[in-house]
Amino acid sequence: METMTSLDTTLIETLKNQIRGEIIMPDNTNYDNNRKVFNGMIDKHPGMIVKCVDAADVMACVNFGRENDLLIAVRGGGHNGGGLGVCDHGLVIDLSAIKYIRVDTSNNTVRVGGGTLWGEVDHATHAYGLAIPSGIISSTGVGGLTLGGGVGHLSRKFGLTIDNLLEADMILADGSFVTVNENQHSDLFWAIRGGGGNFGIVTSFKFQAHPLKTVIGGPTLWPIEEIEEIMAWYDEFIKAAPDDLNGFIATMVIPGPPFPESLHNKQFCGIVWCYTGDPKKFEDLFKTVLAKNPVFQHVGEMPYPSIQTMFDGFFPPGLQWYWRADFFNNLGPEVSAGHLEYGSKIPTPLSQMHLYPISGAASRVKADATAWAYRDASYAGVIVGVDADPKNKNKITDWCKNYWEALHPYSAGGAYSNFMMDEGQERVKASYKHNYNRLVTIKQKYDPNNLFSVNQNIRP
Numbered sequence: 001m002e003t004m005t006s007l008d009t010t011l012i013e014t015l016k017n018q019i020r021g022e023i024i025m026p027d028n029t030n031y032d033n034n035r036k037v038f039n040g041m042i043d044k045h046p047g048m049i050v051k052c053v054d055a056a057d058v059m060a061c062v063n064f065g066r067e068n069d070l071l072i073a074v075r076g077g078g079h080n081g082g083g084l085g086v087c088d089h090g091l092v093i094d095l096s097a098i099k100y101i102r103v104d105t106s107n108n109t110v111r112v113g114g115g116t117l118w119g120e121v122d123h124a125t126h127a128y129g130l131a132i133p134s135g136i137i138s139s140t141g142v143g144g145l146t147l148g149g150g151v152g153h154l155s156r157k158f159g160l161t162i163d164n165l166l167e168a169d170m171i172l173a174d175g176s177f178v179t180v181n182e183n184q185h186s187d188l189f190w191a192i193r194g195g196g197g198n199f200g201i202v203t204s205f206k207f208q209a210h211p212l213k214t215v216i217g218g219p220t221l222w223p224i225e226e227i228e229e230i231m232a233w234y235d236e237f238i239k240a241a242p243d244d245l246n247g248f249i250a251t252m253v254i255p256g257p258p259f260p261e262s263l264h265n266k267q268f269c270g271i272v273w274c275y276t277g278d279p280k281k282f283e284d285l286f287k288t289v290l291a292k293n294p295v296f297q298h299v300g301e302m303p304y305p306s307i308q309t310m311f312d313g314f315f316p317p318g319l320q321w322y323w324r325a326d327f328f329n330n331l332g333p334e335v336s337a338g339h340l341e342y343g344s345k346i347p348t349p350l351s352q353m354h355l356y357p358i359s360g361a362a363s364r365v366k367a368d369a370t371a372w373a374y375r376d377a378s379y380a381g382v383i384v385g386v387d388a389d390p391k392n393k394n395k396i397t398d399w400c401k402n403y404w405e406a407l408h409p410y411s412a413g414g415a416y417s418n419f420m421m422d423e424g425q426e427r428v429k430a431s432y433k434h435n436y437n438r439l440v441t442i443k444q445k446y447d448p449n450n451l452f453s454v455n456q457n458i459r460p
Contacts, residue, residue, distance in 0.1 A: 011064075012025075019061070021052045021097060022051045023049070024049040025048055026047070034051070037075070038080075038317045038318075038321075039080075040317075040388075040390070041320045041322065041390075044083060045088055045089070046086060046087055046090055049092040050091065050092070051094045051097050052097060053098065055171060059171050061091065065093075065451065066449075070090050071089065072451060073087035074092075074093050074454070076095050076096070076141035076142065077139065077143065078096075078317075079137075079144060081323035081418075082323070082420065094115075095113075097115060098114045098203055099113045099120065101120060101125070103124060108130055108208065108210070109206055109207065109209065110206070110209050111206050112142050112206075114204060114205070115141070117140065117142065118137075119138030119308065119312075122304065122308050123305060126304060126305050128209075131212040132164055134161055135150065136153055136272075139312060139317070143205070145161060145418060146205060147192055147194075147196050147197055147202065148418035149194045149372045149417070151362075151380050153307055155360070156241075156359055157360065159362050159365060160365075162372060163362070164209075164210075165192075166206045166208055168181075168205050168206070169203050169204035171203060173447040180192065181206075187445070190438075191439055194435075196417055196455045198455055198458045199447060200446065200452065212276055213303065214303055214304060215304050216275040216299060216300065217273050217307045218307075219271065219272045219297070221263070222268060223267075223269070224268055224269055227269035227340050228333070231331045232331065234249050235331040235378075237288060239359050243360040244276045244278075246273070246275075247274070247357070248354050248357065249269070249270070250270045250354045251269060251270075252268055252343075252353075253266065253268070255349035263295075267343060268295075271289075273289075274307055315350070319350065319387065319388050320387050321386050322400045323420065324382070324401060324419075327379065327412040327413070328412060338410070339353065339407075342383075342402065348392055351386050351400070352384060352386070353381065354382050356379060356381075358375065367435075368438075374414060374431075381407075413430050413433065414427070414431035415431050420456055428456050428457060428458065431456070432458070436458070440458055440460065443460040448460050
């Protein structure tokens with residue numbers, strides 16, 4: 001595989017003449033800012049970054065990378081935990097300038113550019129009283145979250161993000177442009193709904209949006225010592241709850257404002273709720289939660305974009321992150337005991353564990369209807385060690401690994417790919433289980449030489 005330093009400068013000049021976007025080389029003054037990603041633990045030095053402005057730019061970059069045997073990384077929002085939107089020495093195709101949102105109110109569909117962030121989508125759709133299911137942080141990129149599946153506040157009501165994807169425009173490894181949907185390149189459309197960036201570069205997404213203006217949401221907290229009782233109750237409650245109610249359970253430390261000072265730096269079991277139904281029915285539904293006597297609750301009506309941005313302030317770009325993840329079928333005594341042990345040892349105020357329910361609408365899609373294989377799991381779990389100080393890298397990483405190793409024996413086997421670091425081929429296979437061989441066949445068809453390999457890679 002070639003590096004940029006071995007390329008003739010005339011080749012780079014030729015690429016410059018083929019695109020409208022900006023080429024950033026290591027000697028550019030803005031190189032360091034543009035190679036950074038959300039996770040400050042990632043420190044990679046690409047040979048070239050191209051900030052594409054349209055699909056034609058992406059085509060030119062794909063052809064340039066393929067013809068010159070370059071390692072290619074594709075960057076959307078730059079949020080990927082493992083830093084898979086950047087690479088050392090190779091070519092980064094940066095989509096952040098391909099940014100637009102077009103709302104069609106005749107059928108509540110939304111066309112979104114491949115470099116758009118979810119907060120920008122929420123801003124545009126909210127004006128029309130619409131929402132698309134996404135994650136829980138508004139600075140996440142549309143592309144990465146969608147291609148990996150899309151688990152978040154609205155999963156129980158409207159399904160995963162991929163369950164609301166109608167169509168995508170893609171640039172393939174041979175540089176060609178295709179539109180994929182249920183009727184065109186249906187095999188590729190199946191694969192990109194959960195199979196990540198393995199099959200091409202998506203420059204445009206078309207989603208089905210849903211009428212939703214406000215939600216009732218926010219956190220409830222219990223002392224970490226009560227987690228075994230709360231987790232056993234929650235496991236039964238959330239599975240039986242109406243689709244309108246979502247709540248992810250967490251082990252966490254309260255890092256500071258806007259929470260009351262009496263809670264700061266203490267460890268809790270928390271549940272963050274999001275209710276999309278009739279406000280008049282919420283009080284009766286929530287009585288069951290309040291009967292568990294949370295020591296803190298701040299749950300109220302708010303615009304949907306507000307719950308999407310609720311945690312943004314705690315997690316600015318550039319923090320150190322280490323991720324581990326698993327799916328779980330239940331939260332039995334062994335699981336909750338592990339959460340008590342490691343939830344009581346959280347090393348830094350921003351480190352935490354989340355379990356997102358895969359029930360309701362998300363669970364009613366067949367396990368082979370999309371590439372996302374774990375429709376029968378009850379929860380997508382993730383543990384993140386997070387801190388601003390690089391000196392704490394080992395502390396947060398060790399805690400995260402130990403937490404994961406304690407609970408992994410009780411897991412369903414694989415992990416939600418958007419929650420994974422670079423963990424090797426066996427973990428990728430486990431995370432796609434029965435769908436993996438079909439994904440390999442589609443990879444062989446559309447990217448036989450594995451041009452798109454900087455991802456949770458499906459090897460052809």
